[in-house]
Amino acid sequence: MTERPSSTPIVAWAYGLLGLIPFAACAVGVARGGAHAPLFAEALALYAGLILSFLGGARWGLEIGRPRVRAAIISASMAPTLIAFALLLSPLSDAWVFAGFALAFAAAWAWDARAADAPAWYPRLR
Numbered sequence: 001m002t003e004r005p006s007s008t009p010i011v012a013w014a015y016g017l018l019g020l021i022p023f024a025a026c027a028v029g030v031a032r033g034g035a036h037a038p039l040f041a042e043a044l045a046l047y048a049g050l051i052l053s054f055l056g057g058a059r060w061g062l063e064i065g066r067p068r069v070r071a072a073i074i075s076a077s078m079a080p081t082l083i084a085f086a087l088l089l090s091p092l093s094d095a096w097v098f099a100g101f102a103l104a105f106a107a108a109w110a111w112d113a114r115a116a117d118a119p120a121w122y123p124r125l126r
Helices: 010-018 021-032 037-064 071-077 079-089 094-113
Strands: none
Touching (some): 021 037, 037 079, 037 094
């Protein structure tokens, strides 16, 4: 079995940081207001949904690498995708949708922060 690195691989840091650019760019577009603000808000919500789904997939991937896959963890790893889907389709105002995304990201972070089965660097990256 290959040993897992204890420090975050540079490629993970690079893509992790690059992945923040659409969040920041869209948030600035929303904050500036104007005619394109609704488009930036929609793009921000869509990107948040994609990333939330990606995080659930990362947890799925960690779990299927185990000798014995735990059904509860596989099931829980589907929650971010389903939550994102529900938020994207909800009739709630943008403020409530973004609050929902913030809670979902906080919950995903809390789960990853205590991920005993992940590489030691994974919670730091998250």
